[in-house]
Amino acid sequence: MTQSPSPFQTPQQRSHARAAKRDAVLRAAVQMFNERGFHQTSLDDVAARLGVSKPTIYHYLGNKDQVLFECVTIGLSQLLEAAQASREAQGSGADRLTAFLLRYAEINMDDFGRCVIRTSDEALGAESRAQFHALKRKIDTAMRQLIEEGMEDGSIAPGNAKMLAFTLAGALNWPARWHDPAGDETPAQIARHLVQHLAHGFLPR
Amino acid sequence: MTQSPSPFQTPQQRSHARAAKRDAVLRAAVQMFNERGFHQTSLDDVAARLGVSKPTIYHYLGNKDQVLFECVTIGLSQLLEAAQASREAQGSGADRLTAFLLRYAEINMDDFGRCVIRTSDEALGAESRAQFHALKRKIDTAMRQLIEEGMEDGSIAPGNAKMLAFTLAGALNWPARWHDPAGDETPAQIARHLVQHLAHGFLPR
DNA sequence: TATATTTTCTACTCATTAGTAGATTGTCTT
């Protein structure tokens, strides 16, 4: 697989290495934000974890706001991708919604997804916040469309799609706050439980 | 009702006035924390909104951590009271759980309840955080007990009480993030919608 | 080989804000 290990890099290798370093910064940052909170994490802290100095971070990213914004954007892209996939999938509305919800819940227990949920708008600067909102709205819209399609084909109980979307999103966002990645339940198991309860309700059938 | 309007206050009146001022500080603080976020709100800001200076706040409360801690404690007490009331109420487990959930959701759309949800542990100092956790655990325990009682009397579908509690709490906490007090839907209406969906699930019956 | 570019560092600046010192004024208590 590996070529002759020349110390001289091709332009592709160099730009790849650069991207990898940028990613490493974001990965380290998002983990620390999730652990200790955005405001409790200085860029000096992040740099220290990577064994570099703060200006190195500024070499790859413009400022702290941008670091956070990139992190949430990665998380939101994952969610959007999942929404897209479910919109295009086969099956009844309920089936497609369920598949989406499972994936949605799992992403919210992952590094970048957790950051999306734990980040409140006020932490971001004005422009970042606007884009953050726009992306979140897209995901909400996609979820509502899945719900409405399910209501139309009769696989989802008729009702208020907007309120149902908030109910589902809230329940599936919450693990970002309480789930311990080191715990014994896997994200997939938790996701199944939550979706199960949301699908069937707590009243006996 | 009002006595002769003497400018001289009784000791009761004085300590009452003091408590009222302390409450006013907390009320102003919690609203600003909810609007702009804890870290984006300085005690100078809070003082300015009240038309006083920062040392006045320190005259009533020890430090910023304590201000936040008092705010979340008020919210958590309201939740705890609601839990207590439902534990002692009449009716099936499902009825009592439903009543609790409605109240729980409404509190989370109120000033202090919103603050409870929006406050992440990392914002609090070590001791405050421990007490914060302890109180939240109490509420979680109460919710699980209601669920288990309902499962025992058959009014709630059998299943994993812990996961159900997380599902319910998540869905009902979330409005603290999106609900606009100036919007047209009242908290009571929203609460009813959410609980409706949680009780029945999204699959048709 | 000379020059430009990239990566990284050390050592700053500067703004914000939590928290305090100490004075001031008014109000009780004795």
Added chain:
DNA sequence: AAGACAATCTACTAATGAGTAGAAAATATA
């Protein structure tokens, strides 16, 4: 009336942490 106490102010201190200037080393290009 004298001394204590409460409430509030102005004017500080001190720490934190975002962001930058400018040098140094390595690497690439001409």
